[in-house]
Amino acid sequence: MMAKTIKEIEHTLYRKNSKMRTERFGKSLTFLAVVLTAAITAAILFLVFSKGLSTFIMNDGSVKDFFTGTTWNPAEVNSLGKPIIGALPFIVGSLAITGISALIAGPLAIGAAIFMSEIAPNAGKRIMQPVIELLVGIPSVVYGFIGLSVVVPFLRDLFPGSGFGIAAGTIVLSVMILPTVTSLALDAIQSVPRSLREASLALGSTRWQMICKVVLKTAKPGLLMAIIFGMARAFGEALAVQMVIGNASVIPHSLFEPASTITSILTMGMGYTVMGQVENNALWSLALILLLMSLFFTIIVRMIGKGKSA
Amino acid sequence: MNVVESIERSVIQTEDLQFYYNTHHALKNINLKFEEKKITALIGPSGCGKSTFLRTMNRMNDLIPGVRTEGAIWIGNENITEPSIDPVELRKKVGMVFQHASVFPFSIYENIAYGPRTHGERNKKVLDEIVEENLRAAALWDEVKDHLDHPATGLSGGQQQRLTIARTLATKPEILLMDEPTSALDPISTAKVEDLIRTLKERYTIIIVTHNMQQAARISDFTAFFLNGEVKEYGQTATLFTNPLFSETKDYIAGKFG
Structure with a gap:
């Protein structure tokens, strides 16, 4: 008797209905929004980091010069052949x-x-x-x-x-x-x-x-x-x-x-x-x-x- | 209304006290005498004016815009409803404990020291003494003496309420007003706070608002029953609870309305 009741309840709980479909649709829509936001943020971070660091990696800029130098002229190089990037x-x-x-x-x-x-x-x-x-x-x-x-x-x-x-x-x-x-x-x-x-x-x-x-x-x-x-x-x-x-x-x-x-x-x-x-x-x-x-x-x-x- | 004849040494006496929130007449013709070093309970259904009455006695109602007080409240020889009375000075004499333990988000020590400090006490040694003395008076010293520097918000609800009582005592009041001090506490904490209130009677005149009939019966000497902004009945607690004059009092005590 009892077992049967539980089964009946389970049946109604697990049955697919229109409400559940709306629920799932809403869930995936909001999840998509989260993924999109995260992806855009990650892309911006990646771009700024890769570009920002390439001054020091690709163009041989000195990190020390960047934070302590007082002359800003990135088009030119100094006596050591490094770009002048005193920020x-x-x-x-x-x-x-x-x-x-x-x-x-x-x-x-x-x-x-x-x-x-x-x-x-x-x-x-x-x-x-x-x-x-x-x-x-x-x-x-x-x-x-x-x-x-x-x-x-x-x-x-x-x-x-x-x-x-x-x-x-x-x-x-x-x-x-x-x-x-x-x-x-x-x-x-x-x-x-x-x-x-x-x-x-x-x-x-x-x-x-x-x-x-x-x-x-x-x-x-x-x-x-x-x-x-x-x-x-x-x-x-x-x-x-x-x-x-x-x-x-x-x-x-x-x-x-x-x-x-x-x-x-x-x-x-x-x-x-x-x-x-x-x-x-x-x-x-x-x-x-x-x-x-x-x-x-x-x-x-x-x-x-x-x-x-x- | 039946004012008990036995009251001779009254420290607080109200005279035709009226109180209005804008046009709402919240307190009507309150004539009460409170005896020195006794506990008086104010009981009555919600919205009957008992908390409002309590708050007229330390002028806390002044903070609400659009209120008006008429009549007199005599504390000693002063009518404290007079505009010339400085509410700041009054509140040093008439302390108040609230329904919800409103501990400051500071350390336990700073909570107790707050009152004396604002009144100008700077001496660290004196403050240390005040803190210990009042925590002892509030039966909290043994529980907190090893972590006075901990935030007071970390204490349990009952401890917080005893802390606010200790904090009030530290301002050296003569009269203690308590607005449902145990309504947010569990039975064990309530019992501790009640024990504390009973011991405080030796030194303070206490007026307590409570919704708990048993509490009023357990701790108070006198009880005033408020109904619709009026004092319906006032007398010795034992008499009022066992042999009320009015059927409303009887019904309220019996829990027929609330």
């Missing part, structure tokens, strides 16, 4: 512009997020949030254009030099990453449970003590993540930076001298080189640096995320 000025430019932007945008963004979440949640929700969402959507070329026509002349009037340089790039980038960092910081601050805020106030802390000692401390991993996301965006931004930095391939001695970044050299140079030549390969090496850096940012964010959930 240090760009690496320094990129790091400086990213670091200073984060230093400016980070505190401002966290301050704005505190205001929106803790001080004036109503005004924050009604006015600031839409404004910030709007700012996130502005294309980078617009930021660059504003930088070129407002920031550069302004710096030229105040400081010696042409106005182009790290300072101009930093100002443009700070403004550009500010909305992203602010909205991520806001998420982090708002995800601090209400119960912790109440617990802090109930222990006789002022609102300011609650914000500093409980909210910010609890949200710290999320705030760090927000700043690193901003840094990743700043490091990878090309167009807006290229428009205001001056594009001189030297290590600048001040923030107001023309400089360049990895991205600006890449965008400027890629139209003028031929695939397979050493000039082109050297640009791929720069692209490889960008890729590795963004990988590095991603790993840091993931590590912070893991620490947070643990």
Whole structure:
């Protein structure tokens, strides 16, 4: 009797029906999407790695020169017969512009997020949030254009030099990453449970003590993540930076001298080189640096995320 | 309403207390006296205003926009509903333990030290003493003394709740408000927290909101039965539970509605 019932159930369970067919179709469709994404990513990684490394393997470029040399002229060879590929000025430019932007945008963004979440949640929700969402959507070329026509002349009037340089790039980038960092910081601050805020106030802390000692401390991993996301965006931004930095391939001695970044050299140079030549390969090496850096940012964010959930 | 005549040494007294959430009249004419160093349980069905009442006593309701309080709550000689009363100072005197153990994601030590630190205590030795003393008072010291630097979020639910009690005690309150402190705990942890509350009675005036009738009967000296924003009945716990004046009280205690 029992055995028969089970068999009957099995029968209905294993019978092919239209529902199962839809299920399988959906499964294979989503699986295909995953495979495609993975394949494209793998292809890009392979291309950038193989091209980027060929500067050093095929064209006999020196890795040491690449990271320490200060002259960039890949078309020529030096006395040792190696291409001149000193990328240090760009690496320094990129790091400086990213670091200073984060230093400016980070505190401002966290301050704005505190205001929106803790001080004036109503005004924050009604006015600031839409404004910030709007700012996130502005294309980078617009930021660059504003930088070129407002920031550069302004710096030229105040400081010696042409106005182009790290300072101009930093100002443009700070403004550009500010909305992203602010909205991520806001998420982090708002995800601090209400119960912790109440617990802090109930222990006789002022609102300011609650914000500093409980909210910010609890949200710290999320705030760090927000700043690193901003840094990743700043490091990878090309167009807006290229428009205001001056594009001189030297290590600048001040923030107001023309400089360049990895991205600006890449965008400027890629139209003028031929695939397979050493000039082109050297640009791929720069692209490889960008890729590795963004990988590095991603790993840091993931590590912070893991620490947070643990 | 029947106010027990035996209360003479009241530390908290409310006078025609009204409370509104916007237009909703949540507390109506609350006149209660709480005796010093006794446990008073507030019971009643969900939404009857008992938690709201608890939160008027340390002005936690101030945080909600659109609320209004009328009438008076006397603690000692001060009417704490007056705008001139600093809620920060008030909350140092009137501690609160919440339903869900809201430990900070810091170490056990930092959780206890948080209150004294925010009140300006910087001396490491004094803080060490405060931490030990209050963990002992909350019967948690023996369980955590070897890993005070571990994150408090790693403790069990019952330990976390005792930690939040210790954290509240560390601010040296005179009155303890407890909002369903054991509703999220298992029976063994509940028993431990109840034992703790009973020992705390020697030093603190305790007002506890509970949904657990047995708990109210076990630990409290006085019980107030709230219904629809009013105090329906108030008296000594033994009397109220064995011989309630109103049929609603009787039905609620018997579990006929909740």
